[in-house]
Amino acid sequence: MRLYSFFQVNIVRKKVSCNVFKLEIDTSLLKVLVAGESQKKGSLFASRHFVRHKVFCCGGDTTMTDLNVSSLSKFEMDDFSSIYEELNFTYNYTEFILDPDTQPCGTFTFPDAVMITVCVFYVLIFLLAIPGNVVVGVVISMNRRTMTPSDFYLLNLAVADILLAVTLPFWAASVTVGWVFGDGLCKIVTVLQELSFYSSILFLTCICVDRYMVIVRALEARRANRLMASWGVCAAVWAIGALLSLPGLFSSSFPSKNFTLYVCAEQYDPKSADEWRLSTRxxxxxxxxxxxxxxMVPCYGITIQRLLHIRGGFQRQRAMRVIVFVVGAFLLCWMPYHVTVMTDTFFRAKIVPYKCPERMAVDQAMFGTQSLGLLHSCINPVLYAFVGKKFRRRLGQVMKKMGLKERGSASRSSRSSLSSEITSTVM
Structure with missing residues (x-):
């Protein structure tokens, strides 16, 4: 009813001179308001006929009240009340303004030249790591009588590097054509990479502790059956590495953000993704x-300090040099990646505020530092060959046994004393 009275007031306010055109607009408004009410067309026709008749019969200046519009019959008002409920509604709305700080950051793609370079880089690492670590394993294995616990740990470290190198052809292909090997291989390759990473750092820690025991706590080292214990330690390291690599099973193959290539990466349930990612990180x-x-840091610090204060320490420092280089190479290769991943973890946990430029910079750094970490799989054999004088001599002996090198003067026999154990087969 309020809509109808509003229409009536608007008509009364206007003064016209028998303006049929204006009145026809008003009556056409009535037609619009009751359109679709076919059962009430008779009422609409009657009201329009009544109003038109009054206009044609009027003369001179007159007001709309003279037209007696207010005397429209009650059935016309009932017509409006029947559709009023449909037209009377309340629309609530809220204005949304996009906050650029909360929007997903845009994707960044490396140029094709960079991706091809990375692919070639991975292939070269693979070609160096596999034969290099196989040679290390052969040299250590063929000197079982003089093998020390550190040698046994280095042998297992070579196996871990081989496992990492085996995954490189898959990553090399993925950076150029995407992940085309399916979910199964995605999980296997990721688990192998994680297993290699954890076992490598744990074996390096075992080597560090063994060097500390031999040099700083020599008497206890003599009493203990360290070689037998090293077998159990290695089994425990592989078991721990396998357990820690299980989150790699969450990896799967899915389209990238721009839907151009498939990628192999972690994919969690969206409801618990942040919690899972934070806990695994x-x-x-x-x-x-x-x-x-x-x-490692305090053990090596104490060990080196002890070597500096004992007789013959300089000679033993040369033996420690290989171990220091091995640990240093691991830190140089993997520390940048860990720092970058820690930064990414702080961003995802909202511990450190960030914007899109910082987010994209971390993503690019993770890609670059991961490539540096993969380089570690081929570094240890190079260090043994160039730094380990005893390793080169042992390698020559192995080549003679295999007929790959002419037999020369007999090599010096290995001493079985504790001093010889400090140097080990490789160092």
């Missing part, structure tokens, strides 16, 4: 980097 940082680093 904390586990990775703590057990895979911070805790081993907290053990």
């Amino acid at each position: 904390i586990l990775r940082h703590t057990l895979g980097f911070l805790l081993p680093l907290a053990i």
